[in-house]
Amino acid sequence: MSCCAIVVAAGSSRRMGFDKLAAPLSGVPVLRRSVEKFLASSAVSSVVVVAPADRFDELLGGSFAKAVIRVDGGCNRQDSVQNGLAAVPQGTTVVAIHDGARPLVTVEAIDRCIAAAAESGAAALARPVTETLKRADADGLARESVDREQLWFMETPQCFQLPLILRAYAEVNQRQITVTDEVSALEAIGIPTLLVDGRHPNLKITHPSDLALAAALLDS
Numbered sequence: 594m595s596c597c598a599i600v601v602a603a604g605s606s607r608r609m610g611f612d613k614l615a616a617p618l619s620g621v622p623v624l625r626r627s628v629e630k631f632l633a634s635s636a637v638s639s640v641v642v643v644a645p646a647d648r649f650d651e652l653l654g655g656s657f658a659k660a661v662i663r664v665d666g667g668c669n670r671q672d673s674v675q676n677g678l679a680a681v682p683q684g685t686t687v688v689a690i691h692d693g694a695r696p697l698v699t700v701e702a703i704d705r706c707i708a709a710a711a712e713s714g715a716a717a718l719a720r721p722v723t724e725t726l727k728r729a730d731a732d733g734l735a736r737e738s739v740d741r742e743q744l745w746f747m748e749t750p751q752c753f754q755l756p757l758i759l760r761a762y763a764e765v766n767q768r769q770i771t772v773t774d775e776v777s778a779l780e781a782i783g784i785p786t787l788l789v790d791g792r793h794p795n796l797k798i799t800h801p802s803d804l805a806l807a808a809a810l811l812d813s
């Protein structure tokens with residue numbers, strides 16, 4: 594098994610208001626923390642970082658113990674992911690696709706997810722929903738409860754045997770489907786993905802308050 598991690602980091606941080614990937618988290622930029630987790634994983638042979646050159650140079654400058662490739666991003670996350678897929682090294686059999694904005698992921702969870710995908714074809718970090726869910730109308734009035742049994746919050750990495758994810762995105766592109774994660778692409782070809790409980794906070798840095806929460810979790 595040869596696994597390449599694809600870290601997508603070409604977004605515009607609109608909801609944050611400034612470059613969230615450059616934001617320091619206990620002194621280390623968010624993106625560097627994310628990439629370093631995959632460099633530390635013994636299951637990962639190479640890393641593709643999907644990011645603008647200036648962001649890459651500023652946040653990840655220096656030498657690496659593994660092959661690290663940079664490619665430009667696309668107009669949306671799924672385009673960036675596909676740019677990353679197009680750049681994986683020859684011989685890659687499994688890819689681990691991760692949001693650069695998720696710096697708290699653990700190497701242990703990464704390794705469990707990659708191993709599960711190597712065996713079953715598709716696996717993704719997620720966490721079971723533990724709160725009560727409501728569907729509200731446009732005015733914010735709760736109208737109905739949503740059964741939370743068997744519901745999960747999707748995280749990353751999302752890991753796949755390479756031919757599977759390539760076939761999934763070919764279908765997505767052919768049918769012009771918009772997806773917000775790779776598991777949705779697998780659904781487009783009727784392939785289920787094993788959900789792997791990461792067992793550790795793995796929040797996506799999205800809004801300013803997420804930085805303070807992530808820092809507190811780091812220090813806990």
Ligand SMILES: Nc1ccn([C@@H]2O[C@H](COP(=O)(O)OP(=O)(O)OP(=O)(O)O)[C@@H](O)[C@H]2O)c(=O)n1
Pocket residue numbers: 601602603604605606607608609643666667668669670673674692693694695797798799
């Ligand atoms: N065109 C895009 C959009 C997003 N991403 C990456 O996908 C991850 C998850 O996306 P999100 O949290 O939505 O980041 P942004 O798109 O930057 O956030 P916003 O929607 O607030 O602009 C991030 O690491 C982001 O950099 C990307 O590589 N290319």
Ligand SMILES: C[C@](O)(CO)[C@H](O)COP(=O)(O)O
Pocket residue numbers: 670692746747748749773774775797
């Ligand atoms: C991929 C993801 O992090 C899984 O929850 C999420 O779909 C990314 O959504 P975003 O709107 O691109 O942040």
